[in-house]
Amino acid sequence: MTLVPLAVDVAAPVPAVRAEPLDRLPGTAADDPLLRLAAAWLLAYPTRTATVYRRDLEAWASWCAGLGVHPFAAERHHVDAWVRHLTTTPQERTGRPAAAASVARRLSALSSFYDHGIAAEVLTHSPVASVRRPRVSEESQAVGLTTDQVRALITTATTHSPRSAALVLLLTSVGLRISEALGTDVRDFGHDHGHRVMKVTRKGGRTARAVVPPQAVRALEAYIGERTSGPIFLAADGVSRYPYKSAYEQLDRLCKLAKLPAGVTPHSLRHAWATEADRLRVPLQDIQDGLGHADPRTTRRYIAKRNQNDRSPNYAIAAAFTSDD
Template identity: 45%
Template sequence: MNSDMIVEGELVPVAARLPGSAGSRPTVERLAAAFLLSHQGNTREAYQRDLAHFAAWCARHEVDMLAVTRAHLDAYTEQQRRDGAAPATISRRLSALSGFYAYAVEEGVLARNPAARVRRPKVGDNVQSTGLSKEEAVILLDAAEAHSPRTAVVVQLLLLLGLRVSELCRARVEDLGYERGHRVLTVTRKGGRRQRMVIPPRAIDALERYLAGRDSGPLVATATGRPMDRHAVWRLLRRLARDCLPHLADRLHPHDLRHACATLALDAGAELRDVQDLLGHADPRTTRRYDRARHNLDRSPTYAVAGLLAGRR
């Protein structure tokens, strides 16, 4: 595996940005590469981004990444808060760093883990949005079908199957198949686990129109035949929203479609356990967050207050 990391938009060895790290035992980039090899898929990609983010902070403050203390990590945490990073993002980055430094301790590079006792921000259990309403989802599906066959496939697989954008981008035509009369797509979930997903008839029709007999390669491809990446999907959804859901044009995200899949499935009467399986959640508490969030606005006491005061003007 390439031991380079993306730091501040450039592909450079982490050690090159860290004064004094070149003589470490081993160098930072080699230790990071070894640590990342112990993870797979989305977890490895996320940890790589998080390590690179901290490496950039260390470089700006002329701190050796293998000589940081808890005070450095507390300062890093405070800087993220000031920059407006979400509590969940800060917590995830600290978790990645704790794992990295725990690995360094196990390998005998460090005597202790400086991130072990760093306070992490509390992350609430409630999900703040429900993605899309039923009406918004219908509008988006119709607009996607009118836009192009590829756009129809992207929106339908994200919204109807609840795929993560990374799962969609990694899927290949060879992952399509049949099982017990169902058309299925086998996707690679977090941790490398493979899962068969049922494709509903509307999405099957969209896939057949888009693939037009193609039987290999990326399931969703660019004009050059390469797989679409998450950034291209994000841009596609924003362009689509500008035309059909302008109030979401500056904030629609691929995860909103996955979120909508969960809440709409629950609204339709699906069992919570079945929705958990559909989304590939290892922990049922993650799915229950969607269940709680979908009713938060509907139950707002503001409606009762407005009703009580109606006609008293």
């Protein structure tokens, strides 16, 4: 198979690697063992997950390159220094230090990469094995949106274009991940026992059918028109799939037009969906199923604290203790 190069030049000596297990990996002896192990490791993951993990590995390889150390020769103190850098230095995309959840995910990806190398007998140790993982807050760090703010975004998207209207309504009323929405094809939009549904591919490659409410149905039908195949969301050429980066940038422009807070991302809309569902007293199990979460604790992180405060038992308890009755 053809190796996909990492977007970084690791200009550091490659440590000695056992030749026999390396021969079982993709690529040839002329390729950097890092690329060969990365290719073998990423084969086990769905495309979207593999893309994210590749970026995590690239970020780590770039850090190692700056130290003049090949990732195969890295030790725990190199990883500790990287974690400190991530958590204290503003990141290029956000202008803020990386959130604990982002750092934890990157360390999880690295741990998986090195464990794969050990299992393949290419590596003998993992520099991530004993690294302390940041404690992830039970409350999400995503920018929260009120009901009125989501309505303002929908109005702005509807005025902007059919594609923007269809995408924003799908994200806000169905609670999809941006990757799930952009990965849909026209044939995935169908019917199930009287409901309009969208077949989506969840994390881990699982498929699910999500109910699409009438408002989103109308927007999708207006955008799809007479098309019967191909991606639902199209790029500017009218043929290829709408790229994640382009959708992300378009949503950012729409948020500015709608005068929403800075830092809103596609994932913020998924959080808004969960928060609104909780406000409307939708059972946690149904919210969990709607988001496609395996663990209800993950779902609870999506629900903004303001809804939980509204239902705090403290009000009722204080009233009972101080009542004249």
